[in-house]
Amino acid sequence: MTWEQTKAARRAAGECILCRRPLAPGNKNFCPECRDRNNEYNRTYIRENWEKVKKMQYDRAKKLQREGKCTCCGKDRGNSGSELFCPKCLERNRQYESSRAESKKARYYTLRAAGLCTVCRKPSKKAVCDECRKK
Numbered sequence: 091m092t093w094e095q096t097k098a099a100r101r102a103a104g105e106c107i108l109c110r111r112p113l114a115p116g117n118k119n120f121c122p123e124c125r126d127r128n129n130e131y132n133r134t135y136i137r138e139n140w141e142k143v144k145k146m147q148y149d150r151a152k153k154l155q156r157e158g159k160c161t162c163c164g165k166d167r168g169n170s171g172s173e174l175f176c177p178k179c180l181e182r183n184r185q186y187e188s189s190r191a192e193s194k195k196a197r198y199y200t201l202r203a204a205g206l207c208t209v210c211r212k213p214s215k216k217a218v219c220d221e222c223r224k225k
């Protein structure tokens with residue numbers, strides 16, 4: 091039996107696919123312990139293989155883009171008019187981007203009003219203090 095088949099069989103039996111403990115209702119694939127371990131593993135893997143992971147994500151996005159799919163959720167892009175996202179993800183990204191721009195602007199004005207450098211937050215007459223400007 092391949093690992094894929096083993097996993098499928100354990101999933102069907104309602105067992106944790108790693109330790110074979112019976113799963114509580116609401117748990118999928120992993121028992122809580124194995125899920126934690128698995129998350130930890132994934133985080134470590136991503137941290138240690140960041141370049142590879144980034145490349146994989148890039149390749150995946152390129153492929154989806156070629157196939158006319160959304161690079162975010164993988165669904166058909168439909169008539170979104172975007173080369174990257176389906177209408178749904180496009181809308182979500184737009185909201186995210188604008189809220190990010192808003193909070194950046196808000197931060198800038200708050201710091202200026204308080205007479206602080208917008209980079210290092212030290213007292214400064216200018217938006218960017220002399221020290222930060224030198225960098």
Ligand SMILES: [Zn+2]
Pocket residue numbers: 106107108109110111120121122123124125
């Ligand atoms: Zn388990």
Ligand SMILES: [Zn+2]
Pocket residue numbers: 160161162163164165175176177178179180
């Ligand atoms: Zn999408």
Ligand SMILES: [Zn+2]
Pocket residue numbers: 207208209210211212214218219220221222223
């Ligand atoms: Zn500064």
